[in-house]
Structure formats: C-alpha cells, structure tokens
Amino acid sequence: MKDSRRNFIKKIAMLGFSPLAFKIPVIDVSFEELMQKHFKEMSEEEKREVIERLEREYKEKYGIDVKIKTTPAKEGVVWGYALNIQKCIGCRRCVYACVKENNQSRGSKNDPTIPAIQWIRVIRVEKAKLNPETKAKADFRVGFGEVRAGIDIEVTEHYYSPDKVPEKDYFYIPIQCQQCERPPCVKVCPTKATWKEPDGIIVIDYNWCIGCRYCMAACPYWARHFNWTEPYIEAEEINTNMHYLGNRLRMKGVVEKCTFCIQRTREGRFPACVEICPVGARKFGNLLDPESEIRKILESKRVFRLKEEAGTQPKFFYFMD
C-alpha cells in the first residue's frame, strides 16, 4: 500500500505536477534538486531519495536504468598509486579507458563546441640530448646547448601524435589527480563541496559545487576540470555502474576530477586506467596494508612525487626500474 502510494507520488512528480519537480526555467533545475542537502549531512533516507531522483532523471533523459551506489570507504584502507614512467609509452589508452569508465563528456569530431573532458593528461618530455654544437639560444632557461634535462614540466607537449609510440627521443608522464594528503583544492573550496574521504580519495558532491573554480586555480597538477557546458554523452556509451561521488553523470557549471574510480576500487576492483595499461606501468593498492604490492614497490623502488615543493603530499608516486 505504502509502496503504491509512493509510486503514485513518483508518477505525479514525473508528470511535473509536484511543486518539487517544477523546474526553474533557463537554468533547468528542479526545486527538489535545489533543496538537496550536502552529501555528508544527508541521512540514509535522504540519500535514498536523492538517488531515486537521479535514477529517475537519467531514465527520463537517456532511457537507461542505472544503479547509483554510495558505498562508503572501508576501514584501514588508504589508496595509493604508483606509475612507472620508465615503462609508460604514452599511448593514451588510460585516458580513453578513464573517459569510458567515468562518463565524461565525449566531444565530437564535427562539432568543436562540444566539450571532451579527460581526467588524465599524458605529457611528452624530451630526453636529455647533449648536443654541444648547437649554439645556446637567447632563451636563457636553456642551459648547455639545447639540453633541458630532468623532469621539467614548465613547458611541455600535450598534443603529440606520432604514428607509433614510444618515440625514440622522448619519455612520457601521465598526470591525473594525485589525491594529495594535504589537498589545496579542499582547503580553498568555499562550500566544502569537495573533501577527502577516509580512504584518501578526494571527491566532489556535484550537487553542492557552486562552480567558482577556485579549486582549479589551487591545483598544482591541473587535475580538475570544469563543465563549460552541458556534458554530451550517447546513451549507449554510459557506464551504468555509478557512484554518487564518482562517475555519475555531471551537469554544466560544476567541477569534476579523477576519483581513482571510486565505483570500482571500493568493490576491490582496479581503476580502469590500471586495467587498461598495455605495459603494466600503473600500480594501485592499499597503502596501509604492509603486505600489499604497492607497499613493496614503495619500499623497493626509488620513487618521487610531482611538485613536492607545493606541499601537497600526493599519494600518487612515480618510479623507475
């Protein structure tokens, strides 16, 4: 009886008679959505209602049935990531696996006004090549001849597209959210819409973000991306295994970022980028478990982190064999 009444209410809401389902014109937001609480302040009942609404909205918009989870973090788990930059061949497989898994806006070949959001950026860095015959240019950042040795990400190449990778004179550094222990993005958010979960993942409540983009200015890894317009994704390309804080469909005007595939890792599966990597350069695991493979890597390898000087304490480690 109670169920049928709820269904009835739901049906009415779907027809648009309920005042809560009334959508404010222009911005196209229902009151129900606008009145929603901060995720961390919601009770279980409220969470369920919000998820029902989202599932209903996705059904209306894309005609698909999705399952949105709110799986909490496990005790005694802090996720860490390690990437072997010696092995990385810069093939960008991880970039597209991530896009596919996390329902980012896909872009379009024909329409350059449709955004293509990618959470992983692979940059190409030139290997140090000593060529003393080349005269030093007037550019005094360049030292001996034309050499710029070391991992220099001051000015880098993002749009390399050779026929085959890896190329002879280059190596590659994939950069994504480093899930900092001291995240500057969390510190600056005026509304607490982004926070660090107990398992160390920085997440965003997409319904709480006001879109001020201060976090984007604060991130030293360029890991945060903004929905400059309504994201575009074909219904059949949507990954229906969703997490509220992870890969559920986003709206325009909010920031999004890598969550180490929270919808996968909280169920004991690897992030999509780890699984896809054809050369096995990507490693992932629980930093608190002394027996975990990631700990063995951290103990046995020489690791470094990007931009240590920014004081962010990333949980994303780079290493070499």
Added chain:
Amino acid sequence: MVKVNDEREKVDESFFRFLIEAIKIAFSGSRRYYAWLLGLILIILLGAYSYYYQLKYGFIITGMRDQVSWGLYISNFTFFVGVAASAVMIVIPLYIYNYKEFKHIITFGEYLAVGALIIVMTNVSADIGRIERIFHMFPIVGTPNWPQSLLMWDFIVLIGYLLLNLIIPTYGLYKAYYNSQPRSWIKVLIYISVPWAISIHTVTAFIYSGLSARPFWNSALMAPRFLASAFTSGPALLIIVLLLVRHFRPEFREKISEKAIQTLAQIILIALITNLFFLGSEIYSVGYAQTSHWISLEYLIFGLEHAGKYYGVLVPFFWASLLLNLIAVFVLLYPKTRKNSYSLALACFMVFIGIWLEKGMGLVIPGFVPTPIGEIWEYIPTLMEIMISFAGWALGFLIYTLLIRVTIAIESGELRHLS
C-alpha cells in the same frame, strides 16, 4: 542644552521620508542626466541578455577554459576591490589626521566604494557556474568553509565593507537632510572601516598568494602590491569624478577645493611610485634567479615561444600599462601639469587604465599560463563575456551616479527637509 536637544528630537526624523525624497531626487535631473542614465541602462540590458545565454548554455560562451579558468570577470573583480578599498585614503586623513579639506569629498569617496563593490559583486557572481546554489556559502542553510577558504573570508569582508560604506555616508546625508548633528556611534563604524578597507584588499590578495600551485601569485609581496595599486586606481577615479562634479556644478568649486584634489593627486603619486617599485622588485627577484616563478612573468613581459609558435597576447597589455603608469608619474610629478585640471584628469585616466591593465589582465591571467603541467594556452575573452563584465561596470556606475546625485543635492542645499 539638554532642552534644545529635546526640541530637535521632536522633529520627526523619519528615515523613510528621507529615503523617498532621496530616490525622487536621484531620478530627477536635466535631459543630459537622463541620457547618461539611459546609456548605462542600455549596456546593463545588453549584459543581462548575454547573461541569460550564459545561464542557459554555461560558460562555453566565455573565452575561459580549463587551462585559464579565471578570466575577465575575476580580473575586474580584483581591480574593483582595490578601487573600493581606496576610500580609506580619504577616511584616514579626515578622521585620523583631521584634514578638513576632505570633509566634503568623503561622501563621494565612500559612495565610490559602494559603486566599486557593486561591480565587484556583479563580476564575481557572473563567474559562479551554479549561481542558484550560492546559498551553499551561507551559514545555517549552507556549509561555509570558514576559516579555511579565503573566498569565504573575501565574501564576508566584502559584504561587511559594502554595509559600512552604505551606512556611514547615508547616515551623514540623512542627518544633513534634517539639519541635525550625527550621533557619535557613527564614529565607531568609521574607525572600523579603516582596517576593514585594508583587510578587503589584503584578503583579495591572499586569495592568490596562498596558492602554491601558481608560482606567479605565490609571493609575499602580493598584498602590499595590491594595496599600493589600489591606492593609485581608486583616488584616480575619484579625482576624475570630483573634476566632473566641479565642471558640471560650479557651486562645488568651493567645497571640493583645489587643495583637496592636489592632496589626492599626491597620494596617487606616492602610491603609484610604490607600486612601480614593488613591480620592479617582483620582476627582479624572480627574473634574476630564473626559477619557476619566472615563466609566467616571461609570458607577460616578452611572450613565450613553444614548438615554433609565439604566444604573447598579454605583452602589449603589460608594456602599455608600464608606459601609461610612467607617463602618469611624470605628469603628476611636474607641478604645472599636476595643477592643470585637464592634464591631471588625463594623468588620472592613464593611471586608471594602466592599473587596470596591470592588475586586471596582467595579474590574474598570466598566473594560469602556462598551466601547472606546462601547457601554454592563450585566453582571449569573447564579446559576450566582455559585455557581461562591462554590464557590471555600468551597473556600478549607475548606482554611483544615483548616489552622488543625492549627495550633490543635499550638499548643495537643493534637498533639505523644510521644518
């Protein structure tokens, strides 16, 4: 004495009546006055039409992208916070050093802060991607991240400063309207407004200087530089306004004395030289060491070359700003040109534009170029974005016009309560 006071209080000093009269006078004037208001309203309407598109389609209609995620809106926000803060440069001489010449220009200065804050608020609101969720920043209904987020601090100090600068001069005018003496509690607010003005621009500078991700901004000199440039641009705009008032209302030549304007001009001169000194000091310390802090400045000053392509849309902005500021220094230094109201107005205009280029375009945008992971991407605002931002300017100027219309009416005795 006590009795006199009692009699005075018997006069019904209704604030409501004052308000009605003030609004009436604010919208009455010559045909030229209406033409000015209409011109501003047209720009506001165009901006509103553009903002409707931004609401509907999102920020894609602007020139900002992930690489440069703050643009014209935040530039104008930053610049006008400085203009607003500069009202303190009239409050300090008048109330702390008792410099009487500023007595009749204080209201113009404080209302200038209100106008500037309107521009600040409109521009920063235009930069919020989800404006309908703005209440998430408020206490009780939202979850303000205070005291961690500097944006929250800025929000608080700006609202406070707006209230202070609305209450203080309005109260003065209200008392003048009824020919009575202001109560002494207003002095408390005036003294609060002094550190408050310093704080709004300091907090705004801290928004930038606290970010280790952006070496260009991450400098301890940021807040002093902000204050120096603020005390340049704000008084410059005020001088232009005061000269216009003197031009259009000759009866104000007594009240807005030559001496007051000259003092303001000297404040500009000192602040301008300090600002140039800070700029030079900033450029030297990173340019000589050639650390990672240098690259954004190099982009700003010389432009960058990468993969055979030259990037440098901001280069002309920087050099134009430097040139304008340097010329202004000499115009203001030379007494003859400083005392001539035309060359003074020109110098003030140059300072205003120069600082806008330096602090607006030249400070916010190069902080994003190259991105933290080394991509060089150039930001060029779109026409719609420019119109939205300038509609904010127009709204600020409109409100300032209405406010000084009331000020002029009351100061000149045109509007007085007849008891």
Added chain:
Amino acid sequence: MKKLLVFTIFTLLILLPHTTLATPEFGKKESRNCDYCHISGDYTKLNSRGEYYLKHNFSFEGYKEKIEKGEGIGEKLYMRYCQGCHGEVNDYFKNKEINEEVISVIKSGKMPPNIKLDLNDTEIKALAKYVGYWCNLCHGKMLPNPEEREIHAEGHPSSLKHGEFWCLNCHNLNDRDYLKLINGKLIPFNQSPELCGECHGQVYNEWKEEIHGRWVGSINNPIADVICVDCHNPHSPKFSPIEPMPTPQEKLLSFEPANYRNIAIAVVAISVLLMAYAGSGRR
C-alpha cells in the same frame, strides 16, 4: 481439414518466433540485439557474454571482452596459449590425427608452459589435434647440430630479437622438450621464468613479489598466475610500438546567438552617443 492444417501451421509460424524470443526485455534493457548474447543461428544457446550476464545477476558489470579470432576450440586455445612463442601454426602440421604423445605433453603441463592450466579432456584433444606436434616429435629423430647458424626451418622463429642469442643459448641441444640453464641444469618449459631470471634477475624477483607486470583482477590478488611468456614473446621480448590514441581536445570553441555582434555594436554605439551627449556642455 486441409484448411485447418494450413491454419494450424500458419498460426504456429506466427507464434514460433515469439516463443523463441523468450526474454526480449533483456535485449531492450541493454539496447543490444540477440547476437550479442546468443550464439548466432542457435538462439537457444548463450555465448560467453550471455553466460556472464546470466551468472552475474543480469548485469554486464565487470565483464571483460575476450577477443578471440579463432574458429574451433583448438585454434582458440592455440591462439591463447601457444601463438605468443610459436607464431602461426604451420599448415603442414595443422589438424593432424591426434597424437597420444602430444596429449600427454599437454597433460603433464610441460607445454603450454602455463603454471595453472585447467583444460578439460575435450579441450586438450582439440588442442592436440590442432597443433599436431611437439618439439621432440621431430627433434627426437634428428641429429643435433650444435653449430651457431641462422635457422630457416618452417614453423620456427626466423628472426630472433633477443640480445645476441641464438636458439641453443636457451634451448637444450639433445632433448628439445627442455630448456637449459647456464649451469647445465635442464628445466621444463613451465619453469621458464627461472631461465629468464638468469639475466633479468631484478625483474624476476619483482615478478615473484608480484609487482612486475600488468595488474588485472582484484586488488587483493593483483596478478593472476601468469609467467613471462604469457606477455613477452621470448624470441622478441620487447613490445612493438603501438599507435597512440587521439590527442586531447585542443580548443573548445565558444558560440554566440545569431546577430549578437550587430546587436552589441548597435547598443554600445547608442549608449556611447547618449553618454557623449550627457558629457557635452555644462549642467
């Protein structure tokens, strides 16, 4: 009577497709056609996708597509377990009579050299039929020639891209079913990592610690039991370069309503004129 029969057949013909399409809801729900889960031509049977879907609570979550080009079971198994080292199977050997010795080699786990290989009898038979041979089938009858030379025998890797080696650095001269370590010890093929480890000691240790290699499966047990040759072709261990995926979007273009530019210019012009009028003259 005839009429009735025709009618019955007709009705059955109409009804028949409906009975075979037992649950078209699934197709609709997943927006897939029948062939996606069923074996084409025989829709009563499920393919591997369908099986997974059925066993995982009607969901494709976590399903990973296995690309198998081969037709028969034997060919599929060959492609999965043998082709990495042996390349395309030689037509001379293909689909021979089942050799009992080949079956015993597969059963013993010597070849294919996978640590854990759960093949049932039919699969073993299919594989044995498909490959038809193993090393000693020929080499057991041949006179060994220890002289270092280029090999042009069919079915053998013609170009060896592994250091400065030639075949007998690793393969055993006399009994080809075994590999030879530097100290002369013979090891079966399923213990080949020991041989690889002689040069690649660090990687070998990392592999034993389960930190080398591509991680698949669950976080608690990252590497499914695989050995070196499951990923690396021992005759050419370096991966060949691959095509990179497309570049990121460089410019996301902006747009504005039609005629916006003209409207904006007109409005600004009018307002500038109004302001100029306001600024001219006194009062």
